Amino acid sequence: EVQLVESGGGLVQPGGSLRLSCTVSGFIFANFAVTWVRQAPGRGLQWVATMTETGHVAHYADSVRGRFTVSADNSRNTLYMQMNSLKVDDTAVYYCTTGSGWNDPWGQGTLVTVSS
Amino acid sequence: DIHMTQSPSTLSASVGDRVTITCRASESISDWLAWYQQKPGRAPNVLIYKTSNLGSEVPSRFSGSGFGTEFTLTISSLQPDDFATYYCQQYSSYPRTFGQGTEVKV
Numbered sequence: 001e002v003q004l005v006e007s008g009g010g011l012v013q014p015g016g017s018l019r020l021s022c023t024v025s026g027f028i029f030a031n032f033a034v035t036w037v038r039q040a041p042g043r044g045l046q047w048v049a050t051m052t053e054t055g056h057v058a059h060y061a062d063s064v065r066g067r068f069t070v071s072a073d074n075s076r077n078t079l080y081m082q083m084n085s086l087k088v089d090d091t092a093v094y095y096c097t098t099g100s101g102w103n104d105p106w107g108q109g110t111l112v113t114v115s116s
Numbered sequence: 117d118i119h120m121t122q123s124p125s126t127l128s129a130s131v132g133d134r135v136t137i138t139c140r141a142s143e144s145i146s147d148w149l150a151w152y153q154q155k156p157g158r159a160p161n162v163l164i165y166k167t168s169n170l171g172s173e174v175p176s177r178f179s180g181s182g183f184g185t186e187f188t189l190t191i192s193s194l195q196p197d198d199f200a201t202y203y204c205q206q207y208s209s210y211p212r213t214f215g216q217g218t219e220v221k222v
Contacts, residue, residue, distance in 0.1 A: 035212075037160075045152070045160065045203055047212035059210045095159055101207035102150035102165035104172070109159055 002026035002105055004096050009110030016086050020110060022079040022096030029077040033100035036070070036081055038092035039109075046092070050100050051079060064090075086114045118142050118206050122215035129220060135191040137218045139204035144184045148208040151180055151189045154217075155200045163202075164189065194220070 008020040036048040051058045051070045058070050069082045079096060091114045097103035119142040129135050147167040152160040162171040164180040167187060177192045191198055204215040
């Protein structure tokens with residue numbers, strides 16, 4: 001069974017940093033794309049970033065490019081998203097999911113709150 | 117960026133109703149469209165990919181159609197478990213974009 005588990009969320013002040021982790025099991029991690037999608041409280045889904053066939057090319061939403069960086073540790077079956085210069089508007093539940101196109105399955109999400 | 121517009125934003129329906137949700141893309145996306153269902157406090161779950169292909173273990177009452185810029189998700193007979201929010205998503209190009217969501221409620 002394919003599973004994804006996010007961690008690393010929490011409360012951070014504006015301008016601060018966090019690193020999210022997405023640990024996957026049940027498939028060969030390096031052969032799949034992994035995507036981050038976020039959802040602000042009470043709002044819809046917003047695509048954030050995709051790393052294709054983990055470790056190759058990364059794509060980013062304009063709103064996070066230059067501040068967020070995705071990376072992969074294939075030996076740990078884990079994808080990371082380093083989030084710097086966080087803004088209040090980055091407050092959201094962050095989901096990781098497999099696929100560079102349609103996405104399935106999804107993790108349970110981790111909440112990032114950016115507030116002073 | 118490709119803008120995705122869903123209609124309606126909210127839909128009131130009853131068990132047994134046939135429900136149709138429309139998704140329009142601001143430019144042609146061929147058939148690179150997915151539909152997701154999300155319940156409160158839960159992660160989204162894929163219903164349909166590539167416009168009309170059912171996700172794993174998705175009931176056959178769900179169906180999708182369309183091409184280019186106009187797409188529909190149809191629930192043939194609404195069940196109690198189907199009251200949720202539905203999102204379309206294009207994956208024709210980056211950035212991937214979602215519709216704003218359609219809440220199906222009683």
